[in-house]
Amino acid sequence: MQVDALAVDLRPRSMMEASDLGTRLVQSNAKALWATCTPVFLAILAIALSTVEIANWLPVAIIFWLKPWLDRSLLFVLSRAVFGDGTGFVDLWNEQRSVWWSGLLHTLTLRRLSPWRSFTQAAHQLEGQRGAVLSKRRRALLRGKRGVAFLMQMAFHHLEWVFLVSIYALGWLFSPSGHGNFISSMLASSDMAATFAVTLAYAAVVLAIEPFYVAAGFAMYLNRRVEFEAWDIEQEFRRAFARQY
Numbered sequence: 001m002q003v004d005a006l007a008v009d010l011r012p013r014s015m016m017e018a019s020d021l022g023t024r025l026v027q028s029n030a031k032a033l034w035a036t037c038t039p040v041f042l043a044i045l046a047i048a049l050s051t052v053e054i055a056n057w058l059p060v061a062i063i064f065w066l067k068p069w070l071d072r073s074l075l076f077v078l079s080r081a082v083f084g085d086g087t088g089f090v091d092l093w094n095e096q097r098s099v100w101w102s103g104l105l106h107t108l109t110l111r112r113l114s115p116w117r118s119f120t121q122a123a124h125q126l127e128g129q130r131g132a133v134l135s136k137r138r139r140a141l142l143r144g145k146r147g148v149a150f151l152m153q154m155a156f157h158h159l160e161w162v163f164l165v166s167i168y169a170l171g172w173l174f175s176p177s178g179h180g181n182f183i184s185s186m187l188a189s190s191d192m193a194a195t196f197a198v199t200l201a202y203a204a205v206v207l208a209i210e211p212f213y214v215a216a217g218f219a220m221y222l223n224r225r226v227e228f229e230a231w232d233i234e235q236e237f238r239r240a241f242a243r244q245y
Contacts, residue, residue, distance in 0.1 A: 010226050015148040022219030026211050029081040033211050036089050037073045044070060045203050052195050059199040063206060068107045072099050072125060074214040079126055116142065116149035118217025141224050149220065156213040163205040
C-alpha cells in the first residue's frame with residue numbers, strides 16, 4: 001500500500017474515534033457511495049421481491065442475508081476514496097470478479113453472522129490473503145479489540161431497529177383516531193401489497209445505514225494498520241521531505 005498516496009490523515013486513535021472517521025468518510029464521499037452501490041442494492045431488492053409469493057417474511061430475510069454482498073461494493077468505493085480516487089458504477093463493474101464473486105460463499109455462510117464482520121472485512125477482501133496467513137492476520141486484528149468491534153456492530157444493529165420502530169410509530173401518528181395502527185394492520189395481513197410495503201421500508205433503512213456501518217469497520221481496520229505499521233509516522237516523514245525538496 002502506498003502510504004504517501006493516502007487522502008486521509010491517519011494517526012493513532014481510539015477505536016471509537018476511528019469509527020467516527022468512518023462516518024466522515026461516508027459524508028465526504030456520499031455521492032460516489034450511493035450512486036455506485038444503489039444499483040447493486042436494487043438488484044438485491046429485485047431478488048427479494050421476486051419471492052413475495054412464497055412467504056411474506058422471505059423478502060426481508062433475503063435482504064438481511066445478502067447485506068454482506070452489498071457491503072463488498074461499499075468497501076470497494078471506500079477503499080478507493082481513502083486514496084482520493086473517485087468511483088463510479090463502471091469502475092465497480094470492471095472489478096466485479098474480485099468485489100462480487102471472490103470469496104462470496106464464505107461471505108454469505110461462515111462469515112455472515114460474525115460479531116465483528118465489518119471490522120475484519122477489509123482483511124478478507126482487500127489484502128488478498130488466504131488460508132493460514134489470513135487466519136493469522138484476522139487474529140492479529142482482533143487481538144484485544146473484539147469487545148469494541150462487537151459493540152460497534154451492535155450499535156448499528158440497534159440503530160437499524162430504531163429506524164424500523166420509528167417507521168412503525170408513524171402508523172400511530174397518522175392513523176385516524178379510533179382506527180388503530182394501519183401499519184399493524186398491514187403487518188398482520190397476508191396481502192401482497194403489505195409485504196411489498198414492509199420490504200421497501202426495511203430496504204430503505206438498510207440503504208441509509210449500511211454505508212456508515214461498513215465505513216466504521218473499515219476505519220477501525222485502518223486504525224489497527226496504523227498501530228501495526230506506524231503509517232502516521234511514515235506520512236509525516238514523506239510530507240517533511242516533500243517540503244524540504
